[in-house]
Amino acid sequence: MENLEELKKEILDKINNSNVLKDLDDIRIAILGKKGKLTDMMKGLGSLPLEEKISLGKSLNIVKSKIEEAIEKQKKFLEEKALEEKLKSETLDVTLPIRPETQGRIHPVSKIYEEVAAIFGQMGFDVADGPDIEDQFHNFNALNMPANHPARQMQDTFYLNNDPTKPFDMDTAYVIRTHTSGMQIRTMEKQQPPIRIIAPGRTYRSDYDATHTPMFHQVEGLVIDKNITLAHLKGCLYDFMKAFFELDELPVRYRPSYFPFTEPSAEMDIGCLKTKNELKIGAGTDWLEVLGCGMVHPNVLRAGGINPDEYQGFAFGLGVDRLAMLKYGIPDLRTFFESDVRWLKHYGFTPLDFSSMTGGLSDNGGLTR
Ligand code: DAH
Numbered sequence: 001m002e003n004l005e006e007l008k009k010e011i012l013d014k015i016n017n018s019n020v021l022k023d024l025d026d027i028r029i030a031i032l033g034k035k036g037k038l039t040d041m042m043k044g045l046g047s048l049p050l051e052e053k054i055s056l057g058k059s060l061n062i063v064k065s066k067i068e069e070a071i072e073k074q075k076k077f078l079e080e081k082a083l084e085e086k087l088k089s090e091t092l093d094v095t096l097p098i099r100p101e102t103q104g105r106i107h108p109v110s111k112i113y114e115e116v117a118a119i120f121g122q123m124g125f126d127v128a129d130g131p132d133i134e135d136q137f138h139n140f141n142a143l144n145m146p147a148n149h150p151a152r153q154m155q156d157t158f159y160l161n162n163d164p165t166k167p168f169d170m171d172t173a174y175v176i177r178t179h180t181s182g183m184q185i186r187t188m189e190k191q192q193p194p195i196r197i198i199a200p201g202r203t204y205r206s207d208y209d210a211t212h213t214p215m216f217h218q219v220e221g222l223v224i225d226k227n228i229t230l231a232h233l234k235g236c237l238y239d240f241m242k243a244f245f246e247l248d249e250l251p252v253r254y255r256p257s258y259f260p261f262t263e264p265s266a267e268m269d270i271g272c273l274k275t276k277n278e279l280k281i282g283a284g285t286d287w288l289e290v291l292g293c294g295m296v297h298p299n300v301l302r303a304g305g306i307n308p309d310e311y312q313g314f315a316f317g318l319g320v321d322r323l324a325m326l327k328y329g330i331p332d333l334r335t336f337f338e339s340d341v342r343w344l345k346h347y348g349f350t351p352l353d354f355s356s357m358t359g360g361l362s363d364n365g366g367l368t369r
Helices: 002-017 021-032 037-047 050-089 108-122 150-154 182-190 230-245 298-303 320-328 333-337 341-347
Strands: 158-160 174-176 195-204 215-225 252-259 262-274 279-281 286-296 312-319
Touching: 002 021, 002 050, 021 037, 021 050, 037 050, 108 195, 108 215, 108 230, 108 320, 182 195, 182 215, 182 298, 215 230, 215 286, 215 320, 230 252, 230 262, 230 286, 230 312, 230 320, 252 286, 262 312, 279 320, 286 298, 286 320, 312 320, 320 333
Parallel strands: none
Antiparallel strands: 158 174, 195 215, 215 312, 252 262, 262 279, 262 286, 286 312
């Protein structure tokens, strides 16, 4: 009997000192399991004389229920403790900045593409995509620039030999597109008016200085419908520029120009303040060229399979790199393509700062840069 008291105390101590549920369960098995200490003792009762059997059996039962009670209590305690620890380890402070800190940045050129698509998208334009390697029909001929047309010399074209088994043939050679204007033709070939598309893409010319790189970026625009006039062109591009530079008013002028694929043709300038170290859009008395545009030439409509007596249209070509330099004050175009991480960190945008007309083009809840 004395031993039993001691054993009980020892077991209860063990139970109350257990720290994790697994230990507690091990104790339970060691005492009350099939081969447990107490179970063994109960099995041993059978061999005792009746009186002892009764009195020891009673005591054992009392000890057993005490132990069961203690295990139950400790189990609850440990379960609560475990839950509390879990909750503590899972607390989330939603006001903390994102971790790990985002490393990647969106390149300013990608950002401009997004912004241009967001603005024209809201005006109802679709986005068209075409090949970088182009045939001369789409890059030149169909755009009212037949072979030997002097305007071909305006663009320092990269030609590709399209059949390596034969000597280079200037007449059939492919080009890497010198402009996105070929997309005007590709669009007309696929679709009857009304047409309202922009075509962003890479373009290539053999040129290299602070404002020219062999690969650069353009966005072509094309609108064709019945009764389209120069007024539509002017209104559309003026609205675009105001939205793009995020200014309510912006001085613009259209300067007569020449492109073979438009008649009349113009270039659009925006008013700015140009000093040695500063370029400010919408102020001052200087002018800066931002795009070429015009009314689509009847020959171009014909080449695209559209009747010029029934339909008219306007087209424009934006220099994306130029726009990025202007909007974000980046002085040297060549740095765009140097893949310098420090540069990208400075001029790039966080991926969450997406452009939309409702969310704000370049300012999205303070998440810029
Ligand atoms: N393709 C011209 C260039 O790369 C830009 C351009 C001018 C596009 C006038 C047009 C346009 O669509 O109408 O210099």
